[in-house]
Amino acid sequence: MADSQSLRLVFCTAGVHDHITEYVAKRLQQEGYDAISPSMLNFLGTLDCGVNYGSEIARRLNVSRQMVAKTVKELCRVGYLEQVQAKGKQKQIVFTASGEALMSRVRHLLVQLDEVLCKRLGEATLNETLSTLEAIQALLSPEL
Numbered sequence: 001m002a003d004s005q006s007l008r009l010v011f012c013t014a015g016v017h018d019h020i021t022e023y024v025a026k027r028l029q030q031e032g033y034d035a036i037s038p039s040m041l042n043f044l045g046t047l048d049c050g051v052n053y054g055s056e057i058a059r060r061l062n063v064s065r066q067m068v069a070k071t072v073k074e075l076c077r078v079g080y081l082e083q084v085q086a087k088g089k090q091k092q093i094v095f096t097a098s099g100e101a102l103m104s105r106v107r108h109l110l111v112q113l114d115e116v117l118c119k120r121l122g123e124a125t126l127n128e129t130l131s132t133l134e135a136i137q138a139l140l141s142p143e144l
Helices: 005-030 038-045 054-061 065-077 097-121 123-139
Strands: 081-085 091-095
Touching (some): 005 038, 038 097, 054 065, 091 097
């Protein structure tokens, strides 16, 4: 059986993503954001700061519109998103003030995590790792 560097890359990057999301969710829960889960953070992280539409979100995440509707409904219930009637059938999905505050806090926690990573790994190592991952991502564009 051949060892695949690509498979290791998939597992390692997925693991890093999961650990960072779990870390941020746990810190937010400790700060009183009880309703936040890693999956909610993943969903919120894909939204644009302005107006979003369910069909666009579903396409971006490669999930059904029903799944998006269910998640949006829950995030509206806890006060991070709201749906606003627009022209036609689609509703606009926007962050509430609470949702914007939450995402601001997420960015702050990620900056704190950057500081820890730079201290432990070194800023040059972290930047080199990021550059390498960005180069791999560019190589794996749809044209490949």
